[in-house]
Amino acid sequence: MGRNLEKRQHLFNGYPRGWFVLAFSEELDVGDIKKITCFGQTLVLYRGEDRIVRAMDAYCPHLGGGLVKGKVIGNSIECPFHAWRFGPDGKCNHIPYASSIPPKAVINTWLIQEVNHIIYLWHDPAGGEPDFEIPLLPESEDEHWTTWEYAQLEIETHPHELVENVVDIGHFSPVHRTQVEKFENEFKGHMAIQRNEGVAYPLGGGIDNYSIEATYYGPGFQISKWNGFMEARLINANTMIDTNKMILRFGVMLKKGNDLRQTVAFQKGYIENLSKGFQEDVDIWLEKKFVEKPILCDGDGPLMRLRKWYSQFFVPREETKQLPFDGKVLETDVLQPAG
Numbered sequence: 125m126g127r128n129l130e131k132r133q134h135l136f137n138g139y140p141r142g143w144f145v146l147a148f149s150e151e152l153d154v155g156d157i158k159k160i161t162c163f164g165q166t167l168v169l170y171r172g173e174d175r176i177v178r179a180m181d182a183y184c185p186h187l188g189g190g191l192v193k194g195k196v197i198g199n200s201i202e203c204p205f206h207a208w209r210f211g212p213d214g215k216c217n218h219i220p221y222a223s224s225i226p227p228k229a230v231i232n233t234w235l236i237q238e239v240n241h242i243i244y245l246w247h248d249p250a251g252g253e254p255d256f257e258i259p260l261l262p263e264s265e266d267e268h269w270t271t272w273e274y275a276q277l278e279i280e281t282h283p284h285e286l287v288e289n290v291v292d293i294g295h296f297s298p299v300h301r302t303q304v305e306k307f308e309n310e311f312k313g314h315m316a317i318q319r320n321e322g323v324a325y326p327l328g329g330g331i332d333n334y335s336i337e338a339t340y341y342g343p344g345f346q347i348s349k350w351n352g353f354m355e356a357r358l359i360n361a362n363t364m365i366d367t368n369k370m371i372l373r374f375g376v377m378l379k380k381g382n383d384l385r386q387t388v389a390f391q392k393g394y395i396e397n398l399s400k401g402f403q404e405d406v407d408i409w410l411e412k413k414f415v416e417k418p419i420l421c422d423g424d425g426p427l428m429r430l431r432k433w434y435s436q437f438f439v440p441r442e443e444t445k446q447l448p449f450d451g452k453v454l455e456t457d458v459l460q461p462a463g
């Protein structure tokens with residue numbers, strides 16, 4: 125059991141249900157295979173000839189060959205060990221030295237969607253179908269906007285720490301030197317929204333008067349619309365590796381200015397600033413403990429509401445009515461903190 129996870133277990137037990145980012149589209153070309161460890165399991169992601177991305181368990185059901193070292197043939201994946209081939213449905217469709225294929229030669233497949241030039245996996249420990257959609261970001265198909273610039277951090281913490289930033293108005297000034305002037309949260313089914321206006325002091329210098337609307341779509345990713353010195357769209361996504369570690373992926377696209385080279389340079393600076401900003405959070409997370417019953421003041425954001433919203437993804441769907449705190453899932457709830 126890792127750092128400070130014990131007490132969290134009964135609130136956020138095991139792994140959540142939702143859409144989770146595995147990669148940005150350009151990281152996986154036709155014929156590429158990528159090994160991914162998430163939610164305590166290992167899988168392979170590959171892009172077939174038809175350009176569709178698929179995911180399967182990483183090890184061949186024949187004798188355990190590692191498919192990451194295999195080949196993509198058409199839309200199937202071929203094991204490097206004895207060249208058994210598995211199709212998009214997970215069924216073995218070719219064995220070079222057998223006259224018939226054993227009916228049990230099937231590998232487990234995972235549901236993948238590629239939206240906004242990002243590859244997402246549906247994860248539900250109970251094996252259920254998706255109950256919400258990934259939102260379309262029209263800017264990702266708009267030539268007036270750049271493509272994604274992105275980076276990632278591997279962090280030894282629970283994603284709950286990251287998600288709690290949604291309501292944590294009090295940490296912006298001490299941790300990020302940001303002066304928050306307006307702050308509001310809204311919880312709506314699978315969405316948790318933060319609206320925030322203020323003044324940021326980026327690490328490279330300067331002053332940015334910003335307004336941001338940041339929405340979590342389920343527990344796995346947040347899309348932010350940032351208006352400030354430039355117009356930006358951001359994604360920040362957490363995918364648990366196991367119950368002690370997660371990958372935080374983040375990307376930014378910018379509305380192109382007149383000088384494209386300047387926009388691109390600015391975008392690289394933006395990602396560097398984001399990395400440093402997240403590192404500021406990480407420095408706090410690695411030395412904090414989880415406080416189950418925090419002492420809150422009237423200027424704090426709706427932290428317990430956030431925990432209730434987040435915990436709905438950690439219990440089977442039929443049990444979301446019996447969540448901790450006040451016992452029901454919020455439909456719509458707009459909150460403005462006092463102070």
Ligand code: FES
Pocket residue numbers: 184185186187188189203204205206207208
């Ligand atoms: S282990 Fe995969 S084909 Fe034999």
Ligand SMILES: [Fe+2]
Pocket residue numbers: 289295299300405
């Ligand atoms: Fe933060």
